Amino acid sequence: MSIDTGQFRDALIDERARVEHALATLRDEHPGSLDDEVEEVANDNHLAETATATLGREIDYTLGDNAEQVLSEIDDALQRIDAGTYGTCVSCGQQIPRERLEANPWASLCIDCKRRAEGG
Numbered sequence: 170m171s172i173d174t175g176q177f178r179d180a181l182i183d184e185r186a187r188v189e190h191a192l193a194t195l196r197d198e199h200p201g202s203l204d205d206e207v208e209e210v211a212n213d214n215h216l217a218e219t220a221t222a223t224l225g226r227e228i229d230y231t232l233g234d235n236a237e238q239v240l241s242e243i244d245d246a247l248q249r250i251d252a253g254t255y256g257t258c259v260s261c262g263q264q265i266p267r268e269r270l271e272a273n274p275w276a277s278l279c280i281d282c283k284r285r286a287e288g289g
């Protein structure tokens with residue numbers, strides 16, 4: 170295998186810290202106050218900022234829904250690095266393209282298996 174797992178381990182550990190921090194921040198923010206926040210910004214007549222605030226909150230919600238899942242996938246990927254199987258599809262055993270790992274370091278499936286898993 171020609172993959173530099175050290176590089177991906179660093180990326181995974183960085184991402185893990187980032188997701189954990191975002192998750193902790195979300196928990197502190199008491200989700201559900203979106204309406205209040207948008208109203209406040211709108212009253213300042215900054216419509217562009219309203220859009221930005223809404224978009225940012227939507228991303229946060231998505232992250233909140235997915236963060237636990239991402240954390241467990243990152244942990245799995247770190248375990249695969251230790252086990253020496255990192256970069257191989259856990260379903261079919263084929264090498265996962267390096268570009269895919271660089272875009273998504275915790276990917277455990279090659280693109281074909283991923284598509285199959287998603288039913289598309």
Ligand SMILES: [Zn+2]
Nearest residue numbers: 258261279282
């Ligand atoms: Zn596969």
